[in-house]
Amino acid sequence: MGAFADLKPILVVALGGNALIKKGQAGTIDEQFANLRLPVRQIARLSRHWRLIITHGNGPQVGNLLLQQECCDQVPKLPLEILVAQTEGQIGYMIESSLDEALMEMDIAYRPLITLITYVVVNDNDPAFAAPDKPIGPVFSEMEVAALPYPTMKTAKGWRRVVASPDPVTIVEKREIRQLMEMDFIVICCGGGGIPVIRHGRAFEGVDAVIDKDLASARLALEVGADMLLIVTDVAGAMRDYGAPGETLLRRIGVPEARRHLAAGHFPPGSMGPKVAACIRFMEGGGLRAAITSLETVLEAVGDSGVGTQFTRNSIE
Numbered sequence: 001m002g003a004f005a006d007l008k009p010i011l012v013v014a015l016g017g018n019a020l021i022k023k024g025q026a027g028t029i030d031e032q033f034a035n036l037r038l039p040v041r042q043i044a045r046l047s048r049h050w051r052l053i054i055t056h057g058n059g060p061q062v063g064n065l066l067l068q069q070e071c072c073d074q075v076p077k078l079p080l081e082i083l084v085a086q087t088e089g090q091i092g093y094m095i096e097s098s099l100d101e102a103l104m105e106m107d108i109a110y111r112p113l114i115t116l117i118t119y120v121v122v123n124d125n126d127p128a129f130a131a132p133d134k135p136i137g138p139v140f141s142e143m144e145v146a147a148l149p150y151p152t153m154k155t156a157k158g159w160r161r162v163v164a165s166p167d168p169v170t171i172v173e174k175r176e177i178r179q180l181m182e183m184d185f186i187v188i189c190c191g192g193g194g195i196p197v198i199r200h201g202r203a204f205e206g207v208d209a210v211i212d213k214d215l216a217s218a219r220l221a222l223e224v225g226a227d228m229l230l231i232v233t234d235v236a237g238a239m240r241d242y243g244a245p246g247e248t249l250l251r252r253i254g255v256p257e258a259r260r261h262l263a264a265g266h267f268p269p270g271s272m273g274p275k276v277a278a279c280i281r282f283m284e285g286g287g288l289r290a291a292i293t294s295l296e297t298v299l300e301a302v303g304d305s306g307v308g309t310q311f312t313r314n315s316i317e
């Protein structure tokens with residue numbers, strides 16, 4: 001760290017969708033601001049001892065924008081990359097203003113805050129492009145689906161549009177984020193996994209895809225040299241036999257065991273799978289600490305009490 005050795009360690013907090021909209025809520029702006037208070041007040045407290053990067057999901061918000069587009073033929077339809085950019089702006093604004101307010105209310109020293117529209121490079125030959133499987137946006141009837149100009153899939157909820165979810169290769173703004181870290185900014189970035197772009201020489205082209213926000217957060221955490229990755233969701237942590245009678249919370253788990261459980265199907269794609277994969281990647285890439293926890297226990301999971309699922313590099317079995 002050289003000249004910046006006196007700076008605080010860096011924590012990347014990845015907020016899940018329920019930090020803004022809880023299951024069953026309509027997702028009004030009042031609800032979203034109210035929900036944000038719980039995580040944001042804990043994050044404000046953490047700012048005393050950590051330099052902070054906040055990332056977040058955007059599933060329900062981008063879903064609503066897609067639905068708005070389906071409902072209106074009077075304005076041109078926008079591609080997904082533009083909708084991701086919109087949600088980075090709207091959610092970044094909500095987090096930034098809530099955090100600013102919490103810092104003042106709690107009488108915590110002023111910290112500069114900034115939201116970055118983030119591009120994330122993906123490979124145009126990523127196998128995900130050949131088999132889009134990430135459902136997004138509204139549910140359609142079988143009749144409606146026939147007329148849609150994009151790939152769809154029958155999901156548990158009904159017919160939905162599917163897009164590719166390619167692996168994040170690199171965060172385009174990593175140098176800028178590192179500089180902001182050196183200046184002790186709290187940075188909100190990689191919202192919704194970031195805007196997926198393919199690089200053509202020096203130019204970037206946005207693509208119709210979505211990047212998993214947990215995998216993007218792990219990539220970012222490694223690229224900025226973060227000390228800890230914390231993934232915040234709506235369950236206490238990663239569980240074995242989730243939803244089955246003997247389900248158990250994995251409190252401490254070594255990367256080798258995590259790999260094994262992932263391969264055995266304990267952590268499904270699209271929900272717990274990418275969170276565990278993100279923690280594995282971060283630890284294997286040289287990260288010191290990774291954990292998965294619920295919104296209620298952000299502070300505890302960062303402290304020494306070891307709440308949630310805490311990853312260790314070596315096997316603990």
Ligand code: ADP
Nearest residue numbers: 016017018233235237238239242266270271272
């Ligand atoms: P987020 O918006 O935080 O990314 P997700 O819905 O993507 O939330 O992932 C969290 C969900 O993963 C939980 O609500 C839970 O239903 C589901 N889940 C699936 N398998 C597991 C598991 N093995 N342990 C814990 N939760 C699991």
Ligand code: MG
Nearest residue numbers: 016057270271
């Ligand atoms: Mg998720």
